[in-house]
Amino acid sequence: MPFKTLLTVTGPGHGDDDLRLAAGLCEEVNAHLSVLVLMLAAPPSGGEYAAVVSPAWLEEREAEMEDLERRSSAVSKMLSQSRVSADLSSDYPEQSWADEVVGRRARYADLTVVGPEMLATHLLKQKVIAGGLFSSGKPILLVPKAAPVTLKPKCVVVAWDASLEASRAVRESLEILSAADEARIVMIDPIEDERHHGAEPGADVATYLSRHGVKVAVDRLPSSNHFIADVLRQHAIDTGAELMIMGAYGHSRLRERIFGGVTKSLIEEPGLPILMAR
Structure with a gap:
């Protein structure tokens, strides 16, 4: 089947290389680009001293949500300058269901592109790959660093x-x-x-x-x-x-x-x- 919608996932600590890579593939096959900006929520504090650390945890979550908003704004600006049609969404799930969030989003794409920046992460990469493989019913494309990539290989x-x-x-x-x-x-x-x-x-x-x-x-x-x-x-x-x-x-x-x-x-x-x- 033709790939008409490509999904890529990016995080607050990432640059735009994975986005450019996915956009280039979209140009190559005349596809739409869907971008999910994902931040894994800090786990809730607990234990005997929960009352003491809880304010710090809340501050951490607020800071993460601000980072997510900044990254989403930066991605939006980048996509507005792109030559491909695109849409943007963001999410802030707990680690335990982040793969389900990715999988649900990937169900509305033909292919999830996992670029070098995402592959260089640890936990977020695991969640993106697990969601793409087990929760979407769609394929994923892994692209390592410095590897030429095309959806029209010879x-x-x-x-x-x-x-x-x-x-x-x-x-x-x-x-x-x-x-x-x-x-x-x-x-x-x-x-x-x-x-x-x-x-x-x-x-x-x-x-x-x-x-x-x-x-x-x-x-x-x-x-x-x-x-x-x-x-x-x-x-x-x-x-x-x-x-x-x-x-x-x-x-x-x-x-x-x-x-x-x-x-x-x-x-x-x-x-x-x-x-x-x-």
Whole structure:
């Protein structure tokens, strides 16, 4: 499907680089830009000395709300000078439901763009990515620092593990894939049986994509005792890919939280722009 609305999230401590990046992508595909300015509210004070620290906490919240208002004003001015159509909203949620706030906003966009400034944060990045992946039903685009980004790449790699999440990512990216000069389906240590990749790993997804006019190549790679995320990143470099497409969190959230995984590794060190869907 075409991307007609892109969402990006910014915070009071950010500059305008992520906004310019998202605006540039909007220009490229003739899309609308939606911006959410987000400030995580200071947690309420408590404990034996709550009566003493409560005024300080209230002052902190007032200061944060002023910061949020200043950042919103600055973003509004920047958007007014942009050549793309745009809308702006802001929110000041508690940390515990910030991802739901992001997810609700992302439901009205086709893609959430997470730029280098957001990726350099810690807690806010987690909330934005969690909201985009688990609470919106839409894909996200991770853009690391200094990585050229385009929604019209010539070479794309698809991290394929035959999962529901990978299938969703492919479906969300059909317009990108069909316009690319080359789409490489990459499988690491594929299992050849009907419950996994079938008798010929990659054949089914390649046939499906070719019917959509995608120029497909299939790469079956051994992990050779390396981390799967590292193999994917290196293969993307070796093939000159401008974008990676993958499903996110194929295992349960609890398992991923305990053991980490490919998704977590690529979020921490994308290496190149990555479109993720769940």
